[in-house]
Amino acid sequence: MLRYLLRRILIAIPVLLGILFLAFVMTRALPGDPLLMMMSIEEFEASEEFLETRREQLGLSDPLPVQYITWVGEVVQGNLGVSFHRRANVAEVIAGRIGPTALLTGTAVFMALAVGIPTGVIAAIRQNSWFDYTSAAGSMLAISIPNFFLGLMAIYVFSLQLGWLPTGGLNTLGAEPSFVDSLRHLIMPAGVLAAVLIGPYVRYTRQSMLDVLHQDYITTATAKGVKRSSILIFHGLRNALVPLTTVVAIQIPALLAGTVIIETIFTWPGMGQLVLEGISRRDYPIIVGVVLVSAVLVMVFNLLADLLAAVLDPRIRL
């Protein structure tokens, strides 16, 4: 177990370095001078000499390989640098954004599982019924509608026409923060984000449920006279859920990609919004910081999913 963990972490290191390298090279190739982007009007009239000193201070005049190595050294120590635009510590800026993104994605996964698992199970039990076909068509529809259009439709219907939900943000500005208020802000972006996930969840739950229901031990349980509902839940679903943990992990990149768009539409102050802002302002440290943090998150969750699968299925040895 410990050896497995160590091996996984060792494998992750070159992959992370590779991703860091790609992100680093690309950010340095961005057109536009970040120094000009971060200057105030007064500074704009400053001399060429002043610009040189600032470049020097920010390490922007060193050769690229030197910048990369210096920077990797800093990252290893937990220092992600200072945001050009916000003039704040990148690690702190990102730390402030992880919470909202985690809340949004966590709720989305929960909602997608809450809808996807029962739908998949019923579709498997009633294979080739109208319910099976409808859920398949629904999943297809959900992956075909662009998420930004779905988000705009949701705002249009539920906020602007019906007036049930706020159009965006984390909570109502100036109002007393309350659970109900936060929930009202959360439900729409999380629901739209969940729509992309439901399709794959339904498909895999249905498939693995069908696989499990054809196993001999299900026949045995039926022959013994075990109640059908408890066969389905304790013998069927429990085993069908094991592959689903991996499916949830595989979908995490798609989930993080979704946050970039959903957070923009719903003005949700998370990492997705931050990375877009970073790109439009040429804020290298922010972009690379977010890319790095999401890469680490993806790896951590993949590892957790594997461990969880091993707990659920004793046949899997790590």
Place this chain on the structure above:
Amino acid sequence: MNDERTEQILDEEAQALIGAGEAPDPRGDMKRAKAKIQSPGRIAWRRFLRHRLALGGMVFVGILFLVAIFAEFLAPYDPNVVNTSAFRTPPSSEHWLGTDSAGRDVLSRLIFGARVSLTVGVAAALSALGLGTLLGLLAGVVGGWVDSFIMRAVDVFLSFPSLMLILLLVAVLGPSIGTIVVVIALFEWPTAARIVRQMALSVKETDFVLSARAVGSSRWRIMRKHVAPAVLSPLTVVGTLLAAQAILLEAALSFLGLGVKQPQASWGGMLEEAKSLTILEQMPWMWIPPGLTIAVTVLAINFIGDGLRDAFDPRQQM
């Protein structure tokens, strides 16, 4: 990420596409077609015709291609001409779908936008397939460390939130159709590579390849006559799904303002205006038509992919 079960699930997906890892074996079909012998291609085509949704999708996409080709004759106005006397006018007999914030005719922009989406869909899918096929063949045929290096790269690309790097790359290269095609190809090749590698490995060991080698066929002839046809049908399915994904991605990038450069009309770019709540609430004619068009187009392409998958599945009865 370097996990056997993840691989198993991904391989199962690949298997579903390539029909249980078997090369389409004409002998099985011959038994059924006692009276008249049909080529596997004909059988697949007849199966495809039975898939009504796929046929519907095919008709829709066909019409869309005609619209894109003859856009100049079909569009009532020049899509880029700014009409200062008609800002944001609702649909009328003059402008069937109204005009946008610059007074441009929405219907005309919708018609010309088909060019962008279809170009990106076809070009990106073909380039991703090309790159994936090349790397997959290399991995499957050469084997050894080349194989493990390529497959490790596949793992990295599949487990990473690529949208963030795509955003970065587009910001670096500058938004244009060419950039989008290149970027999508760079990040979407792994699925194709996985399938081609798998096919190359399994076809290499089949009896018909072994006997072809025994009678002295050259390597090139075996590749062309035996491996290529076996790989072609699953690749068609992957290509169709890739095209759908590419169209969605282009729309999302244009929506974020990082796609096709204004004033060129693209469906995603037309939705960009709906980021303003006033337009979202009061001028639905500016954003609902392009949103619906993207959704229906992607749905149609996904239906075609589904139909092709069923048509090529050798296990399915006529």
